[in-house]
Amino acid sequence: MKNELPKWADYILLPLINLTFAFVVAGMVVMLVGENPFEAAYILVRGAFGYGGGIAYTMYYATNFIFTGLSVAVAFHCGLFNIGSEGQAIIGALGVALAALTLDHLMPWWVIFPLAIVGSALFGAAWALIPAWLQAKRGSHIVITTIMFNFIASSVMVYALVEVLKPAGSMAPQTRTFEEAGRIPKLDWLFEFFGSGLQGAPLNLSFFLALIMAFLVWVLIWRTRFGYELRTTGTNPTAAVYAGIPPVKTIVITMLISGGLAGMMALNPVMGDQARIELDFTAGAGFVGIAVALMGRSHPVGIILAAILFGMLYQGGAELSFDMPNISRDMIIAIQGLVILFAGALEHLFRPSLIRLFSRFGSDSEASLAEAA
Amino acid sequence: MADQSSNVAPAIELSGICKSFGPVQANKDIDLVVEKGTIHGIIGENGAGKSTLMSILYGFYQADSGTISINGKTIKIPDSQAAIAAGIGMVHQHFMLVENFSVLENVILGAEGGPILNQGIAHAKAELQRLEEDYALDVDIDALIEDLPVGLQQRVEILKALFRGADILILDEPTGVLTPAEADHLFRIFEQLRDQGKTIVLITHKLREIMAITDDVSVMRHGQMVATRKTSQTNVEELAKLMVGRSVLLRVDKDKAKPTEEKLVVENLTVKDDRGVVMVDNVSFSIRAGEIVGIAGVAGNGQSELMEAISGIVTPESGSIYLDGKLINETGPADPALLRERGMAHVPEDRHHVGLVLPFSEMENSILGYQGDDAYASGMFMNMDAIEADAKAKMEQYDIRPLNTALKASNFSGGNQQKIVLSREMERDPVVLLIGQPTRGVDVGAIEFIHKRIIEMRDAGKAVLLVSVELDEIRSLADRTLVMFAGRIVGERGPEASEGELGLLMAGIEDEKEKRV
Numbered sequence: 001m002k003n004e005l006p007k008w009a010d011y012i013l014l015p016l017i018n019l020t021f022a023f024v025v026a027g028m029v030v031m032l033v034g035e036n037p038f039e040a041a042y043i044l045v046r047g048a049f050g051y052g053g054g055i056a057y058t059m060y061y062a063t064n065f066i067f068t069g070l071s072v073a074v075a076f077h078c079g080l081f082n083i084g085s086e087g088q089a090i091i092g093a094l095g096v097a098l099a100a101l102t103l104d105h106l107m108p109w110w111v112i113f114p115l116a117i118v119g120s121a122l123f124g125a126a127w128a129l130i131p132a133w134l135q136a137k138r139g140s141h142i143v144i145t146t147i148m149f150n151f152i153a154s155s156v157m158v159y160a161l162v163e164v165l166k167p168a169g170s171m172a173p174q175t176r177t178f179e180e181a182g183r184i185p186k187l188d189w190l191f192e193f194f195g196s197g198l199q200g201a202p203l204n205l206s207f208f209l210a211l212i213m214a215f216l217v218w219v220l221i222w223r224t225r226f227g228y229e230l231r232t233t234g235t236n237p238t239a240a241v242y243a244g245i246p247p248v249k250t251i252v253i254t255m256l257i258s259g260g261l262a263g264m265m266a267l268n269p270v271m272g273d274q275a276r277i278e279l280d281f282t283a284g285a286g287f288v289g290i291a292v293a294l295m296g297r298s299h300p301v302g303i304i305l306a307a308i309l310f311g312m313l314y315q316g317g318a319e320l321s322f323d324m325p326n327i328s329r330d331m332i333i334a335i336q337g338l339v340i341l342f343a344g345a346l347e348h349l350f351r352p353s354l355i356r357l358f359s360r361f362g363s364d365s366e367a368s369l370a371e372a373a
Numbered sequence: 374m375a376d377q378s379s380n381v382a383p384a385i386e387l388s389g390i391c392k393s394f395g396p397v398q399a400n401k402d403i404d405l406v407v408e409k410g411t412i413h414g415i416i417g418e419n420g421a422g423k424s425t426l427m428s429i430l431y432g433f434y435q436a437d438s439g440t441i442s443i444n445g446k447t448i449k450i451p452d453s454q455a456a457i458a459a460g461i462g463m464v465h466q467h468f469m470l471v472e473n474f475s476v477l478e479n480v481i482l483g484a485e486g487g488p489i490l491n492q493g494i495a496h497a498k499a500e501l502q503r504l505e506e507d508y509a510l511d512v513d514i515d516a517l518i519e520d521l522p523v524g525l526q527q528r529v530e531i532l533k534a535l536f537r538g539a540d541i542l543i544l545d546e547p548t549g550v551l552t553p554a555e556a557d558h559l560f561r562i563f564e565q566l567r568d569q570g571k572t573i574v575l576i577t578h579k580l581r582e583i584m585a586i587t588d589d590v591s592v593m594r595h596g597q598m599v600a601t602r603k604t605s606q607t608n609v610e611e612l613a614k615l616m617v618g619r620s621v622l623l624r625v626d627k628d629k630a631k632p633t634e635e636k637l638v639v640e641n642l643t644v645k646d647d648r649g650v651v652m653v654d655n656v657s658f659s660i661r662a663g664e665i666v667g668i669a670g671v672a673g674n675g676q677s678e679l680m681e682a683i684s685g686i687v688t689p690e691s692g693s694i695y696l697d698g699k700l701i702n703e704t705g706p707a708d709p710a711l712l713r714e715r716g717m718a719h720v721p722e723d724r725h726h727v728g729l730v731l732p733f734s735e736m737e738n739s740i741l742g743y744q745g746d747d748a749y750a751s752g753m754f755m756n757m758d759a760i761e762a763d764a765k766a767k768m769e770q771y772d773i774r775p776l777n778t779a780l781k782a783s784n785f786s787g788g789n790q791q792k793i794v795l796s797r798e799m800e801r802d803p804v805v806l807l808i809g810q811p812t813r814g815v816d817v818g819a820i821e822f823i824h825k826r827i828i829e830m831r832d833a834g835k836a837v838l839l840v841s842v843e844l845d846e847i848r849s850l851a852d853r854t855l856v857m858f859a860g861r862i863v864g865e866r867g868p869e870a871s872e873g874e875l876g877l878l879m880a881g882i883e884d885e886k887e888k889r890v
Contacts, residue, residue, distance in 0.1 A: 224753050225754070225755055227755075228744050232730055232733075235730050235733065236726065236730045238726050239741065242721055242727045242741075243709065243742035244742060246708075
């Protein structure tokens, strides 16, 4: 009973405190470059939520982060720190391209989209398989191997774009543009319903796919037998062996699911926005996913909320650097870094003081309840 | 409180010590006086607050209120450095030694006496020589810790404290890992130390030790100091009653076993650990339905590995194990999940690291190992309602408190945690029941309940294998006792075997009869 907070404090209050501190420190940075932090905050929030297009952009970015956040979280529940979501997403794009490039002349989008989902998940999962296997069988640390596989993935992508997928005669390292059938429909109808257009934002159906996957991840982790075994392996490996849960199988399957989720992130930018693979289409979403999973406490609901927060930072940050020339794109990245630092790395900074506060002002009923325990 | 007959200030005087962790009060208004040059025992059930109190004395925790006086001087102890400076030394239950350092290096660790080691080492050598002579604490100071048996490692811990000038020694459950002979030696060291004017505080839950060695004894219950007695003026029954607040049955009532056919047969079993060291050496025995076979031995003599091999967690090097007449590895390597289906239930020795997943809820823990059972899962999905109903029924039957299936296992007390594991394994109606350390870290009230349940399992016709380092427990429960030493079974005794006889076997001293066999 000691050293524990009520659930609401753990899941809501503590992240809020962390976030507040991140913004206070970020505000000081903004002041340092000679801008008004309150005005900057206003521009940031307005840019992200102030108008239809801004909201759509925020949700578009959030879609990426939901996929990669879920990817990191699933592995995390099994005690695996998958740093490789970035690389798995890059390779996932090859699965998307395979479906779109070969079929976009032949079939409608609603046939290609499911195939692309399967393709992206399979390619992403395949990219996670080798690190998973090395971890499970040989004990090679998954943090190291997945980081290495990120580098290999981006090299593979450069090679594929330059040597294989680039249309003849083009100078740009990218695939040809997919036909209409190779694109995921945008959500303009949704925004028109609310009386605003998308205003050019690339928000598309994969946002709903992300929400569905978040629900499925919740079911997987807390309502299936495999989820139980996965959490047992992640929380107490010796108890898992005692319970007859095969560690190798559990680790490998978990990483395949994690890689598959990361791979599906590629659907959003590749098929939903650019309609082709461009270099660096992930824009670091794999790494943001780590922060999203940490901040969201590896719970799908938390991940969706954290993903929207980071979507806001991406979108609002873009507007901010446009409106305040002093605040460059790099400054936005610094602010995002601060949020990651406070929400993720310094997660335990305020926890002890908060626990002390709670124990001091905890009601009598709480204390007597604890005693009975 | 300083109204003692002697005019010397007490070594330790605590008054009004309070300490809370969150909403839980671990120590409530504690007063304690420990006279100079005495051995003072502190007993209490697990979670009674003994360790917290000693941690306050050694500077690991800060008391919320109250005062500490050492040798009549009121002082503050903000950290262990201050405790050492005040002449307090502590020997922890789990030794704080660097395994691959020598005894000498361990002793001077943190007291090197400057950046250049030479001088410090020379000084330490001389000082250690003196200490060893004064207190009969023989240890080879150049030996590596990892090469020493636990009894000697403990001596190093004591030397460490003395080297730092400790006048007051606090020992937390010092005999938990020792053979009876080693424990006796330790007690002789205590007496030597006391005669030289040192003060010893002994924390234990073993009433027998309190009676054997202490001058005074204080009893803690639910974070409070409930009584202090002269050991000579009290007895085991009174102390047990004070500890739990009611009288407990110390002996187990049971009928004679009526064993029938063999259910578990182990033949020539050899198990190596991952370093390739033989831990179980050519062991053979059998257990029949309706009997309890106890395995006695000092921890680390192969009992754990034997249990792991029988339960399918590790694959033995050679030998065979038959469960209900069939080889356990008939269709490939034995696997705990498969063995459970065939009627092997296993209460592991270490419930925190093996038997439970502490951050999981009670009901999630109630299916650990049985998560694939049709009663709990339909297809790939878990049947949460069935799991909860089943967990609730078991909690009521085993009186697991608090009655809350959603509470994390870590929030239950030791006894209740053990009951979670026991209810899970016993209620599966197994053929063979393996039980390791059934009452380790369990309070006296729960011990009685657990022992009764084990006897009930026997009377219901289960074959029960009981491993325990508590000799009293083996002697009161087992119908036959096998003693393990250095991986081998060195003797078998009936229920009438004396403690001394088993103790000798546990120390590896085989008698004539055994040698001829």
